[in-house]
Amino acid sequence: MGEIRQDMVRNNLLRLMSADSFGRLRGDLEWVELPRAFELSRPNEACPYAYFPEAGIASIVAKSPEGQQTEIGVIGRDGMTPASLVLDAGHDPYSIFMQVQGEAYRIPYASLQALIHEDRDLHGLLARYAQALAVQSAYTALSNAVHHIDERLARWILMCHDRSDGNEISLTHEFLSIMLAVRRPSVTTALHMLEGKKLIYSERGVIIVRDRAALEAFAHDVYGECEKEYERLIGTRP
Amino acid sequence: MGEIRQDMVRNNLLRLMSADSFGRLRGDLEWVELPRAFELSRPNEACPYAYFPEAGIASIVAKSPEGQQTEIGVIGRDGMTPASLVLDAGHDPYSIFMQVQGEAYRIPYASLQALIHEDRDLHGLLARYAQALAVQSAYTALSNAVHHIDERLARWILMCHDRSDGNEISLTHEFLSIMLAVRRPSVTTALHMLEGKKLIYSERGVIIVRDRAALEAFAHDVYGECEKEYERLIGTRP
């Protein structure tokens, strides 16, 4: 098997780290498929691997004691999981799982931990990513507090679109309703609203982005801040 | 002027760091008063000092382009500001300001930054605090999405109570309504509801915690998770 070439990977963090850093990681990286619902990390448990997604979308979900839950972050090939690795936390209270199937390079948790202790640049990059993710969850909090369902839905579609290859996003209303912590029929009506404005097209199990620019305009108050912050901290994606 | 003694400080992070770490910080620490509304950090600007509050409560607030805002984190003597310092972020998009006046030790941003680069233990402690704060904002997002105003208010009072000395918290309904991103009259009615259950007592400009245990019981689904996580990551407060 040939060695993994840095200029062939699609994960943004793997691309942006120095060639030296990548060189040290390379030997421990392993390619894996990530089917839908695959768990990348379980709440309050040490997780054996860190993942650098190459394709697909993962959700970070927080849960209350009574079982209410909502998504607080989205990870695609812009990031890695679990971000708490760089924060010395051991584990975190979230559930992280695949929402749109994909693939990733993974590396044993302890290996990556050891590497970042000796590589200040790499540590810095992942720390800045952790900050970008924290900002994402902060703006999710804001959005949950003040915005309407259709705007939050638009934000969510845009965030997934950013992390997808084409314009199609495969998932059900049921699933979306859990992510946004709203009723399933509310998702249906909100999608109809966006469809009525010709921003998206929606079929059984699929949402298709039809007019990205207009979608951004519609969501201008709810989408964009944390994306700007990501660019400042990490740099533009390919 | 005598040197600051570590066993006399009240800030939890300053107390919990090693004597060596504290020794290196000590020379740069400076005591300051923090009046209400004092800005500890401004959005998207480098901030000159890091603060370790000894008393009082600061809020981290995120704002949307149209000016909608909500609190995404609370900092008292359990923490420091800005937490993004340890994440190499330079600055962050939030506004951080005093909500209940107090005091703090402050240290030039660059000094602390330099110190944590050479002190792995100190870096680890502050990184874990950054994680604790991120968890706080994640649970705020959850709470904003699924809980009712009276529960969110109860959570908020508990979080402030944790960071206060007595049972009194001084602030106006107006202010609270901004923190929770609700109407001011909604705060009034929610407070009446908690008062009716004998959990608190409320006067012009003051909220008094009357029955902490019952308040926790009332807020059981909304308060507690991130507090547990703080204890795991940082350790019990004095």
Add this chain to the structure above:
DNA sequence: CTGTTTATGTCTGATACCGTACCGACTTGT
């Protein structure tokens, strides 16, 4: 083709919360 599952669309009534306005009560300054 048929029955079963899964996903979506729709309805009805309830309710939590909003926007706005207004008024009284307390606080402060002169």
Add this chain to the structure above:
DNA sequence: ACAAGTCGGTACGGTATCAGACATAAACAG
């Protein structure tokens, strides 16, 4: 003591969203 400002209580109509149930429709499995 009086005016001016601040803060809190209340009311009214409007609406976004909920809770739950039910009906269709597409996909799937035999």
